[in-house]
Amino acid sequence: MTKAPLRLLVAASGTGGHLFPAIATAGQLNDCQIEWLGVPDRMETQLVSSLYPLHTIAVEGFQQGFGLGTLRILGGLAGSVLQVRKLLKAGNFQGVFTTGGYIAAPAILAARSLGLPVILHESNAIPGKVTRWFSPLCTAVAIGFEAAAQHLPRAKTVVAGTPVRSQFLARQPLNLPIPDSVPVILVMGGSQGAVAVNKLVRECAPAWFDAGAWVVHLTGNNDPDAESLKHEQYLSMPFYDNVASLLQRANLAISRSGASALTELAVTGLPSILIPFPHAADDHQRFNAEVFAKAGAAVVFRQSELTADVLQSKVLYLLRDSDYLEKMSKAAAQLAVTDSTERLANLVRELVVR
Numbered sequence: 001m002t003k004a005p006l007r008l009l010v011a012a013s014g015t016g017g018h019l020f021p022a023i024a025t026a027g028q029l030n031d032c033q034i035e036w037l038g039v040p041d042r043m044e045t046q047l048v049s050s051l052y053p054l055h056t057i058a059v060e061g062f063q064q065g066f067g068l069g070t071l072r073i074l075g076g077l078a079g080s081v082l083q084v085r086k087l088l089k090a091g092n093f094q095g096v097f098t099t100g101g102y103i104a105a106p107a108i109l110a111a112r113s114l115g116l117p118v119i120l121h122e123s124n125a126i127p128g129k130v131t132r133w134f135s136p137l138c139t140a141v142a143i144g145f146e147a148a149a150q151h152l153p154r155a156k157t158v159v160a161g162t163p164v165r166s167q168f169l170a171r172q173p174l175n176l177p178i179p180d181s182v183p184v185i186l187v188m189g190g191s192q193g194a195v196a197v198n199k200l201v202r203e204c205a206p207a208w209f210d211a212g213a214w215v216v217h218l219t220g221n222n223d224p225d226a227e228s229l230k231h232e233q234y235l236s237m238p239f240y241d242n243v244a245s246l247l248q249r250a251n252l253a254i255s256r257s258g259a260s261a262l263t264e265l266a267v268t269g270l271p272s273i274l275i276p277f278p279h280a281a282d283d284h285q286r287f288n289a290e291v292f293a294k295a296g297a298a299v300v301f302r303q304s305e306l307t308a309d310v311l312q313s314k315v316l317y318l319l320r321d322s323d324y325l326e327k328m329s330k331a332a333a334q335l336a337v338t339d340s341t342e343r344l345a346n347l348v349r350e351l352v353v354r
């Protein structure tokens with residue numbers, strides 16, 4: 001008799017960094033029946049609703065300190081836990097996979113209160129608050145960076161890398177009018193774009209054009225000046241779906257240091273200049289970037305110290321030194337965990353029992 005497919009609830013919400021690894025893992029688990037838990041009005045409503053049944057609940061972030069606001073959030077959390085418990089029971093789910101963030105808190109508490117296994121994936125080198133608080137309750141915590149383990153002493157951690165979308169694992173055609181022989185600089189500011197980086201890049205770009213380089217600039221949707229630079233060697237767009245084709249073609253990236261972006265730089269062996277988002281929780285982008293800097297895969301600048309002059313000349317220097325770029329590329333590739341999706345899918349299959 002064939003076994004009934006495993007029923008899994010995936011709790012992942014917010015921005016690309018939480019959603020893409022979860023979507024990649026879910027795609028690998030095509031022998032399971034998957035439903036999704038998210039939050040109304042976040043990116044999952046566009047990225048997930050055409051792939052899996054999407055259930056949404058309202059959850060709030062955990063602010064610093066303790067006051068009336070915290071009591072209200074705890075009250076809200078208790079309500080969310082009850083909602084998720086109801087969903088897990090009604091849907092006969094046998095386990096939960098989550099990529100952390102606020103949605104993970106009620107998902108972990110609800111599943112564990114019903115005795116269901118939870119596999120949590122944490123992609124950052126410094127785990128987020130929810131991961132730090134709730135990971136001891138999880139059946140397993142898969143980490144993207146080995147460095148995260150030291151911050152999770154009470155959790156059962158397994159190094160798994162961070163899954164990337166399948167487009168990264170095969171050569172992608174570049175559907176942009178860029179000549180084959182020119183150097184390409186790719187500018188990325190995470191899934192939302194980075195206005196401060198955009199501004200610096202627009203100031204620097206004319207010297208890069210003079211040096212023969214092309215610039216592909218993913219600006220995000222929040223930059224009022226996104227269209228202010230016009231040049232035949234400059235292509236800008238708020239968001240591009242096939243980022244893999246750009247990373248595979250580029251010679252150098254200028255990027256924030258979110259965990260998915262870094263994983264993609266590693267998988268494509270792309271050298272980078274990293275400018276960590278200075279306001280990320282616990283400054284985690286700086287710690288992510290340090291892993292790449294230590295390995296020789298990236299040059300890291302703090303945004304507060306970086307001027308257009310410094311960025312402009314660093315890029316020109318790197319473009320001229322192809323041996324050094326080659327070394328950075330090899331170092332980046334060495335950080336890649338190319339079977340992360342399979343590792344996570346296997347962990348889920350092993351721990352979630354029918």
Ligand SMILES: CC(=O)N[C@H]1[C@@H](OP(=O)(O)OP(=O)(O)OC[C@H]2O[C@@H](n3ccc(=O)[nH]c3=O)[C@H](O)[C@@H]2O)O[C@H](CO)[C@@H](O)[C@@H]1O
Binds near residue numbers: 018238243261264
């Ligand atoms: C500001 C902030 O706190 N960001 C966090 C957020 O990042 P965020 O959600 O921005 O995610 P990342 O920086 O890790 O990755 C960005 C993702 O968006 C994709 N992309 C980007 C631009 C585009 O045009 N097309 C496209 O597909 C990239 O290919 C990548 O997969 O979650 C990550 C995972 O917890 C954290 O590591 C980041 O620090």
